[in-house]
Amino acid sequence: MAEQKATNITWHGGAIGRADREKLLGQKGATVWFTGLSGSGKSTIAVAAEAELLKRGRLAYVLDGDNVRHGLNKNLGFSPEDRTENIRRIGEVAKLFTESGVLVFTSFISPYRADRDSARELFEAGDFLEVYIEADVETCEGRDPKGLYKKARAGEIPEFTGISAPYEEPEKPELVVPTQSQTVEESVAQVVAFLEEKGYLDAPKG
Amino acid sequence: MAEQKATNITWHGGAIGRADREKLLGQKGATVWFTGLSGSGKSTIAVAAEAELLKRGRLAYVLDGDNVRHGLNKNLGFSPEDRTENIRRIGEVAKLFTESGVLVFTSFISPYRADRDSARELFEAGDFLEVYIEADVETCEGRDPKGLYKKARAGEIPEFTGISAPYEEPEKPELVVPTQSQTVEESVAQVVAFLEEKGYLDAPKG
Numbered sequence: 001m002a003e004q005k006a007t008n009i010t011w012h013g014g015a016i017g018r019a020d021r022e023k024l025l026g027q028k029g030a031t032v033w034f035t036g037l038s039g040s041g042k043s044t045i046a047v048a049a050e051a052e053l054l055k056r057g058r059l060a061y062v063l064d065g066d067n068v069r070h071g072l073n074k075n076l077g078f079s080p081e082d083r084t085e086n087i088r089r090i091g092e093v094a095k096l097f098t099e100s101g102v103l104v105f106t107s108f109i110s111p112y113r114a115d116r117d118s119a120r121e122l123f124e125a126g127d128f129l130e131v132y133i134e135a136d137v138e139t140c141e142g143r144d145p146k147g148l149y150k151k152a153r154a155g156e157i158p159e160f161t162g163i164s165a166p167y168e169e170p171e172k173p174e175l176v177v178p179t180q181s182q183t184v185e186e187s188v189a190q191v192v193a194f195l196e197e198k199g200y201l202d203a204p205k206g
Numbered sequence: 207m208a209e210q211k212a213t214n215i216t217w218h219g220g221a222i223g224r225a226d227r228e229k230l231l232g233q234k235g236a237t238v239w240f241t242g243l244s245g246s247g248k249s250t251i252a253v254a255a256e257a258e259l260l261k262r263g264r265l266a267y268v269l270d271g272d273n274v275r276h277g278l279n280k281n282l283g284f285s286p287e288d289r290t291e292n293i294r295r296i297g298e299v300a301k302l303f304t305e306s307g308v309l310v311f312t313s314f315i316s317p318y319r320a321d322r323d324s325a326r327e328l329f330e331a332g333d334f335l336e337v338y339i340e341a342d343v344e345t346c347e348g349r350d351p352k353g354l355y356k357k358a359r360a361g362e363i364p365e366f367t368g369i370s371a372p373y374e375e376p377e378k379p380e381l382v383v384p385t386q387s388q389t390v391e392e393s394v395a396q397v398v399a400f401l402e403e404k405g406y407l408d409a410p411k412g
Contacts, residue, residue, distance in 0.1 A: 015253060015257070016253070016256050016257045020260055021260065021265060021267070024263065024265060025265065047221060047222070050222050051221070051222045054222050054226055054227065054230060059227060059230060059231065059265075059306075059307070061227070061302075061305075061306040063302070067302060067305065068302075071298045071301065071302070071328070072295060072298035072299060072302070075291075085281075089295075092278035093278060093299055093302065095277065096267075096269070096273060096274075096277070096278070096299065096303075097302075097303075097306070099273065100265075100267040100303070100308060101265070102306060102308070122277070
């Protein structure tokens with residue numbers, strides 16, 4: 001009897017797929033890829049959008065420097081190769097979350113178009129939404145919530161995006177969030193309304 | 207007016223934490239770390255347990271070779287360093303899923319005790335559940351669902367766990383699933399019952 005059982009390693013319950021998880025959650029998984037300068041408002045808006053979605057009974061999760069740089073990517077530095085690998089891993093992890101049915105916000109400067117495009121290429125159409133959190137350097141430097149611009153101007157941070165390293169603006173982002181001309185509340189509402197209009201807050205049909 | 211708005215990048219909506227996501231999902235996030243030989247039944251049981259949890263309205267997700275080796279870890283080979291890095295990254299990603307509130311099953315042989323212990327160390331107590339999917343080499347070789355043992359015996363796969371590379375059994379796993387003496391259905395029921403008894407299928411209190 002045990003012999004017979006031992007050969008039985010096939011399950012007949014039917015495989016679960018992404019759509020099943022999405023139906024449970026009442027939403028569609030997607031990666032909402034925030035890009036923009038330091039101080040543009042990426043993390044603030046991502047965290048607040050997560051809160052707003054939760055209020056509506058939807059599951060979102062923010063990937064940012066706090067939970068990625070000190071964990072998964074702690075063995076990466078700031079060389080060009082490491083920066084590219086940093087973004088690649090974030091893209092792959094975001095893809096796994098998307099597959100699980102979660103709405104994942106990635107909150108990283110991700111200054112290079114090529115890196116963002118490489119991340120996009122990992123995804124099926126509609127699963128990757130590039131969102132430009134737009135504010136110019138002067139505005140971001142004026143906010144300087146972490147005092148990083150001050151340090152960069154003092155030469156204490158080499159290759160600081162917007163000061164001594166380039167930021168390549170998105171050419172065809174799915175959404176532009178102009179944080180110079182609207183409040184955080186308005187920016188959050190814009191992001192959530194966008195997701196709602198595009199159907200991400202509804203379960204897949206069928 | 208725009209000037210004033212531009213400096214307002216603080217959100218007053220209150221931060222969302224793991225417990226909020228878990229309440230939405232009606233469960234507690236955790237990493238259920240399956241370990242065992244090739245052919246022991248890890249993936250079969252993980253996939254079926256996910257299906258069973260979904261039936262109960264709980265969100266689970268399986269990380270396995272299919273979605274990790276060809277994505278996040280595609281730049282890793284099979285050297286000792288790369289094997290260790292492979293397990294490290296899986297641990298870090300599983301931790302992110304756990305933080306998001308998802309019940310994540312990792313389905314990898316993960317033959318070395320030190321690597322599994324390193325993964326465990328990433329987690330808070332109770333967030334990491336090591337589950338030994340137990341079957342001896344003879345049984346697994348008899349099943350050989352992917353024909354890998356045959357290839358390993360023919361010398362076509364170097365350092366094959368159980369044949370030409372060691373498997374270090376867990377010393378204090380949270381659960382042992384004896385797949386030689388019970389059916390897949392019984393193993394799945396055992397895993398789900400364990401999660402239920404330990405409270406993972408309930409939302410956190412408070």
